[in-house]
Amino acid sequence: MSANSAQEHAGSSVRLYAWVWTWLLALTGIEVYLGYVNLGTNLMLTLLLGLSVIKAVLIIAYFMHLRFERLSVFLTLWPIIVLCIALILIFVFPDSFRIRDLGTG
């Protein structure tokens, strides 16, 4: 890679990172705004978690560079943790509602 094209590459990656950073800040601003709008707890939780997942994907894909790694890296690392969390959600939360609704804590 010549010095010129290396500089161009560096310039374009700085622009990309700054763009991602701006988006992350904007999404944070939206989240804070949502904190002060009177929405129902369920809708609020869904929106906040949705925005957080988008922010997490931006950080993992661009800042952590996973988008530019081999697909096998992503497939090895992420599906298993999603499965683990889903299993915990299925088994744990019904119990939490039981404690609240029946007062059997």
Add this chain to the structure above:
Amino acid sequence: MAEAHTQAVTASLWGGGVRPYAMGSKKLGMWLFIIADALTFSILILAYAYIRLASPDWPKPFAFSPAILGATLMTFFLLSSSLTMVMAVAAAHRQEHKRAVRYLLLTMLGGIAFIVLHTREWLHLIHDGVRPFANPYGAAMFGGTFFGLTGMHMLHVTIGVVYLGIVAYGFGTKKFKSEDIEVCGLYWHFVDLVWMFIFPLVYLLSVKP
């Protein structure tokens, strides 16, 4: 013939010198650590959600100033430190040692600002009488989940700042390679990522009405 071919393939895969994921062992090791740590934080967040769902009188103590304003500023510092971290990695790959170290120091500064603001928030709550198993607001476990979750995160940020310092020194004195900066960056971005869940779930869902 087929057997000889199988043997050759097996030998080439297990004989070393092959990178199936096209990344070094340090980087792969950090990714595996991050997945394990992500599960640790997931469990802490789920424990918080579980206890909150089971407690009808969960408190909402966070006023706009200083709590929400402080937490928003902390988010800003962490996100900005992630930006300076990717700049450090990019500079390190271009072998610009001084620039990379400068960006690493800026990243540390972002982390320190986060720790200072968070400590202030903790002291404020402790002054209000919040303890791990008792508080003047409502559900007794509020303190336990808040201090447990944010404390674990703050511990990660503190370790991250020390890690950044060591890597900055090592790269500045040319003992470490650019890959070491990249691996350290993965850790730092992960710490940032975890905060992206703690901030809305702990703070924004408990805004003082």
